[in-house]
Amino acid sequence: MVTARDIKDLLDERPDLEPAVESVLEPEEPWAFEDIDVDSGAFGELVSHDVVTQTDDGYVVADREATRQALAGQVSEQADEQSPSFEISLPSLPNTRVLAALAGALAIVFALRVTTFPAVFQGEVVLTANDPYYYRYWVERMLTDPETTLTTVPDGIAKGEPLLVATLWLVSSLLGGTKAVAGQVLAWYPVVSALVTGVFVYLLTVEVTDDRRVGIAAVVFMGTVAGHGLRTSLGFADHHAFDYLWLLLTALGATIVVRDAIDERPLVSTRTLTATTAVTVGVAAQALAWDAGPLLLVPLGVLLAADAVVGVSTDRDPFWSGGPLVLATALAAGLVWVAHTAFGWHTTLVAISPALLTAGGLGVVLAGTLSHRFDVPMPALAGVTIVGVIGGTIAFSTLAPTLWTRVEQSLDTRLFRTDAIAETTGLFGESGGWLLLIGLLLFVGVPYLLWATYRVRDDSRWLVPVVYTWYFFALAAVQVRFVGQLGPFLGIFGGLAFVHFTERVDVARQPTPFGGDPVRNIGTPDRQTVFAVGALFVLLGAFGAVQVPLKSAQLIHTQEQYETTSWMNDHAETHDLEYPQNYVFSAWGANRHYNYFVNGESRSYGYARTNYESFISATDSSAWYNRLTNRAGYVVVTPTVVGNDSQLGTRLYREHGSRANGTAGLAHYRLGYVSSDEQYKVFTLVPGAVLQGTATPNATVTVETTVEIEGASFTYTRQTTAQPSGTYTLRVAYPGTYRVPNGTVTVNESAVRNGTTVTVTTAS
The missing domain is CATH 3.40.50 (Rossmann fold)
Known part of the structure; x- marks a missing residue:
């Protein structure tokens, strides 16, 4: 929300807007543009800077008190130095058309993930793939034990995915605690995760781009990434969907913190506190949700280093962005350690990963802050950061050799494994595999990712999506399982590309990141616009959208x-x-x-x-x-x-x-x-009945019977050679009447099951 400082800065830069600001305070709210004496150019400036916002009933001043304070010059000069202050503000809600469009985007995500419905609900819940039955086993075991608490999560899961199973158990318990309820919870949770993740993608995208259209398009393009869609499809109750929630929550919180620092918002505000809390919860949950969760924390460390370097290069103190993030990781480290010591969750190595992130983050933030305040050149800071990472790694391997050995083993078994499991192969290891898992979004989004990477120095708001996208792109190149984490971030750039393309074909306004005004609301499109946008989506996104149900069908x-x-x-x-x-x-x-x-x-x-x-x-x-x-x-x-x-x-x-x-x-x-x-x-495995009889010495003895079972009818034949004495023995697996040399013999069910000897009597 706009502050008095924001409006004062605007008026200092554009004093000609002061009469317009005074005019919008005069009418009773809500009002129409015709009710005020302001030209359209000045009015557009006020809207673009959030001084005036549009509602369903008309226009209103976003914050009348802050506007009056700015006009009166009642703004604390300490804000210029970004010293700690406190601000309570409520987030502004988009208009109903934006909400409807977002709901439509989420409906697409939902529809692409429930195509497995007939296979999942076959009288009872039939989860897809193989691994979801592992989590189903543990959830049901916990439900049947009335003594189960968070401290009694079974050892089989406590060192793997304790937070996931504990959450599924808790939700199932609250909804009735039966096996049937647990099946429903496990079946639907990936879809719910996809929808919540979609909301986080929308919020993150709008935070970076100031364009709600890009946010809505990003949700849709996230939905078309098959590598993400199959892991959030109905019935695929693996740990992946759970991980995506906390990953995007962390990235969203970090984006808000970085933007607030760039915009010089008050350090202590409901917005920043909420964002810091989001990072705290996200980091802790990522560490507790999966034994390879520390891999998902790495990009936050990279972000802290990149933010420090970019901040120094643009004369911005990285303390104001890095400080809250380091505080969040420290709080998360405490939460994870409590869960480790009190509940027995995870190994020591996993439990200390947020603390290691905190230590490294604190080092780069302090280095960046000192560099900023003592005018140390950016290349020198980058060099110090690299040396610090290398030195920290050497120190850790030297001071904690046992833990370092476990790190190497974890990387070998988790990231660089070479077995035949499909999800551990590289993204570009199979011809065309990347196209089926990502679709044309790879072609659409990557050029805009490169553009945003180039723009990071001038607009640091892009830091989070750029760092996270490149990181998971690299991991996906090693193992395709990480396409699921890549999808939401690459979808941001796909959304930006899509809106930019619509502007290039003259059906939409220019996207905000390319010089357009901030887009807080959207209008009602005409039929021609709807057709053009739909055709463009078919061209760019339909291939990926088709792949989502096709890939999900391979799991059923x-x-x-x-x-x-x-x-x-x-x-x-x-x-x-x-x-x-x-x-x-x-x-x-x-x-x-x-x-x-x-x-x-x-x-x-x-x-x-x-x-x-x-x-x-x-x-x-x-x-x-x-x-x-x-x-x-x-x-x-x-x-x-x-x-x-x-x-x-x-x-x-x-x-x-x-x-x-x-x-x-x-x-x-x-x-x-x-x-x-x-x-x-x-x-079925059976001892088999033993046929014992006589035949011509050394003759070939053939016995056979007709077998009829559910789904098949065939002749079962066995053959042996008689002994020189003329006797033979032959074991058979089926009951029935056998044709033997010179006659028949009946083998009953019990003989097959008990390995009984049946004497063959030759007809005279």
Whole structure:
């Protein structure tokens, strides 16, 4: 909100505006432009400098008392030195058209993230992907324990994502505390996070650009980033969506602090205090939400250093911007340490990360302040900052070698890992992968990011989005999972580009950052404008918008897969199987999903990840049966397991364990279910019945039966060679009537389940 100092500075610069300021105080509010004796040019200046604002009913003076004080010259000269003062002000609300446009932008974000609705709600909540079932496991475990408190978060999660799980548990408890409620909470929380993040993006963008149109466009372009959209889609209850909230809250608070310092607003005001509190909460939450949360704190440290350098180069004391931010990180460090010591949350390394940020931030702010006050050249400050970072790193590694080793290990396992998990690959590692995850926003936004980077020295308001965007661009280049963090910041530049393009095609006014007047309100567009803006969005944003549901669809568990899971659950209940006899052995990417619904043990997919690939490529089926006995009850195979004819995966999926193509049949793997699309086949592990009979010595003995189960009908064949004495034994996995040499034999269910020997009586 405009202050007396702001208006006094305006009048000092433009004394010709004083009669206009006096005139707008005369009529009763609200009033129309025709009610005052002011020319349009002067009136436009008053509007652009927030002396006058527009409401739905007309114009009003933003702050009549401050305006009168400015006219009377009653402004404290101490404000020129930006000494601590106190100001209480309420934020001004945009008009209804702006709110409607923002609601429309958020509706687009919402619509792109709920396309998974049919797959998520299949009678019960079926979360997408694999990892969300890990958090579902812990939330439900906490709900079933009446003794659960913040201090009793299970060890399995306390060192990983304690704040996320504690929050989901608390919200679920408040809403009823049942498993059904927990499922709903986990399903919807990513969408809620996307909407709140969108509001933060809007506020941050308007704070930087003074143009509400750019803020609204930024929300829409954030919504079209598939790398962000899939991680905030309905049902994807991973930690990512939770991280985005606190990251954007921190960036928004930092933006307000930096802008207030640039505008020389009072240091102690409701606005600055609110912003500092936002940074405090954001930093603490980022550290507590994820064990790799310190990676998300790094850009704030980079911002402090960049702000100090830019401040000195523009003759601005970096203390007024850096001081509140360092104070916020110090308060956050205290909160995190309390949670660490009182609740047992996180390792010491993670718990001290805000304190390390505080120490480094304090150093660069002090260096910047001293440089400003003693006229030290900017290059010298930059050099001191670089030396300080290097020296601090060396000191930390020397004084705390154990913690430093953990830092190296964390970077190796978290950031530079080289396993086959898709989210850990680089953004530019696959041909065209970056285009599918970011869309044309990469082409649209990056040129404006470069422009803003160049403009930072002249307009430091761009510092936060520039620093954060470049940082997460670099991380995304290493691991695509960070495209989710990049999306909201790159969306800011996409929004600026979009509004600039609309101005270039003569359907909108010039964006404020390019010399246009501040845009606090927006008018009602005509049909031609709506058509032109829509066509431009289709050109620039439609490709990305289409990719969001397409990428989200890759995470869902189809109806056929869920029905496969339901069959296993029903089968386990019918046969009274308990864990681990009802453990589902599958590809690790869906292992938690299967086991959550079948046995409730979705905490880990470690066994499947370590062993399943070896299993499907193996040739010794009996050895694997012995390994899996008493460890698993079900084996799920899909078309992806098919390899050469001798491999176990091929023999299961394609031949159902029957002899074919010169490979032996399988004795311990019994097909129980085939999905309607034949993508999922479930085998149970059985001892198998032993057929014992006589035949011509050394003759080839073939036995076979017709198997009919839900979803499949096939002939099961096994073959062996009779002994020189004429006897033979052969193990079979299915009950039924078998055709044997010179007759038939019936194998019942209990014989297959108990490994019973069945004597084959040869017909005379």
